[in-house]
Amino acid sequence: MKMTRYFLGLLMLLSFGGQADTYVGDLHTYFGAGNPSMTNFTLYLxxxxxxxxxxxxxxxxxxRLNTGNITNIYWSDTTGTIHAPRLNMGAASGAGSIGPCPGVHDAPNTSAWGCYFTNISVYVDQPVGGCPWLISSYITTFYHSTFTGDQGPYTGPKAHNSSCPPVAVAPYDVSWDENYVAHNKTVRLPGGGGVVTQTLSTYLMKDGQLCDGSQPDERGLYCRLVAQLMTFTASGCDDARVSVTPTPHPITDKQLHDMVLQVNTSNNVPAIAATCRFQYILNEL
Structure with a gap:
């Protein structure tokens, strides 16, 4: 099930560490590349x-993108209690010129790149407990060349897997205000003869109230799960003098995105009226 939110205006506990590895699942992960065997890649879990x-x-x-076990170079748990999963990467296969790789031709010098995918098998070395849990992966690719110029980087879409029951997204929504659901936001900025900047935030809501992923309780856990599965698209603004740069927050924060709004008033025009569009899709796994 998917629910789309439009913006106008601006336990299976995964316990990772001395028994034989346990297979958790596959992550069908897409990435962009010119030649996969020559492209630098970094995988994030x-x-x-x-x-x-x-x-x-x-x-x-x-x-390089090689098949087999992938080397873990960073894991956020520094206590040694939760171990990094072992990832085994399959061979890369083509998925078309663009396929499910949005923006693959928008990264620097990537007009000739295509979309590929690989299956990543996930293994853990500690018991798997109870629900809910969710694993996600995405790949960033880059190609360095002194002849054609650097290509990329490009970050592909996230892949997800869980054997837990899906979380119903019907009670959830996205808002410009943390106190109530607001799908539209009107911003009035004073002219200054230069570039005027303002930052706005978006929030996840549940049943009309803030869904705060920074909270350590059960509600906060489900807020993090829903935010992790969310798809975001920025469609830009209908006036070239107005731009918005979305900056995502970690799912452990209260905010979803910071929207940095910039308006160029250098020509001293009396007024600028523009609409910027954003789309959030709330996905069920």
């Missing part, structure tokens, strides 16, 4: 559990 949210980075010493 995110794990949401009732006991914490963990982040990992995986990359081979050669930085």
């Amino acid at each position: 995110e794990v949401v559990t009732p006991h914490g949210t963990y982040y990992g980075t995986y990359q081979e010493p050669s930085q």
Whole structure:
């Protein structure tokens, strides 16, 4: 099930550490590349559990996309209690010129890139407990060339997996205000003869109230799960003098995005009226 929110205006606990590895699932992960065997890649893993949210980075010493086990170079749990999962990468396969890789041709010098995918098998070395949990992955690719110029970086879409029951998204919404649901936002800025900047935030709501992913309780856990599965798209503004740069927050924050609004008033025009559009899709796994 998917629910789309339009903006106008501006336990299976994954316990990772001395038994034989347990297979958790596959992550069908898309990425962009010109030639996959020559492209530098970095894989990012995110794990949401009732006991914490963990982040990992995986990359081979050669930085190339190789099949087999991938080297873990960073894991956010520094206590040694929760171990980094073992990831095994399958061969890359083509998924078309663009396919499910939004913006793959928008990164620097990537007009000739295509969309690819790989299956990443996830293994843990500690018992798997109870629900809810969610594992996610995404890949950033980059190609360095002194002849054609650097290509990328491009960050592909996230892949998700969980064997837990889906979280119903019907009670959830997205708002410009943390106190009530507001899908539209009108901003009035004073002219200054230069670039005027203002930052606005968006929030996840549940049943009309703030859904705060920074809270350590059960409600906060489900807020993090819903935020992790969310898809966001910025469609831009209908006046070239107005721009908005979305900056995502970690799912462990209260905010979803900071929207940095910039208006160029250098020509001393009496007024600028513009509409900027954003889309949030609330996905069920």
